[in-house]
Amino acid sequence: MSDSRQFVPSLTASLARHDDGRLSLLAPTPGLWCDAPELGALVRPGDSLGTVEILGVHHRLCAPEGALGVVDGRGQDELARRPVDYGAPLLTLDPDALGGELVAATEAGASPGTDEGALVFASPSSGRFYRRPGPDKAMFVELGQILERGQTIGLLEIMKTFTRLNYDDPKLPARAKVVKIVAEDQQDLGAGDVILELERVDT
Template structure:
């Protein structure tokens, strides 16, 4: 199992909503825990002689799979009337321009096109993220000072 496969497994587990998954294969043992402030992944390389005869964790991964379509479908229907503002870059998300300054936006606040919603720090540069829509902030999907990926949802906005 290479690093790319492990990364894909971590993303799959994070999206599934499972709190812990253990996977044991020929010469590798992986434990992925989610639900804390940061996701935890533990990878152990062990000699094949120490592994049990039957893989123990094959069933929990299979059991987590049926839950995947249920939760996102319900959330997608509920949030379909809202516009999602996504991160245009990879970096660290900040809700304030400086630690001693007020937040850019809060839930329930009405925003206009061009209003600054947050800043994302990338390579020591702070990029202001401006709204491309007018509306009301319904939900802030990322915690302050958290890393964000490209195209990751940051805000839900009600355009009405």
């Protein structure tokens, strides 16, 4: 059986804060935006905001650092594929719609299901996780491996597109050892599910 995995480039939305506490997520480039999150959806850093089509190429659009809240506005219209300019408002997020405990836990980088203080690499969004780039390829990460910034952890399939998950979370140490691989190859994950348990490595 042939492997149909294709890498999809990704973009990160810009963020603007309002005086009332709400957040606006802005288009990082002109293009056609589609597959937007529904009203009432929870958005966290790294979550998918849909795709932006640029000259026929689809780019996955991700929420930036600091994006945390419930979608309470989706721009000026509800078109399935909306033309957007650079800096155009895409979504409005309301952080106050979340419970205070959830906001504090998310901002602190806490992950459900882990011991307090444990270092974990978690899935930024829901999707199917792949530990290797293809069926006959080596795993991206093995038990006991030392991770460094920018290293690929695996692939996450979201709506039939594949995005690389890189070790680039600023809340995690620059170097860390993999002490447990929690997520299995081709396992379906939810946002925040733990993929790896880590141990700090002093430089």
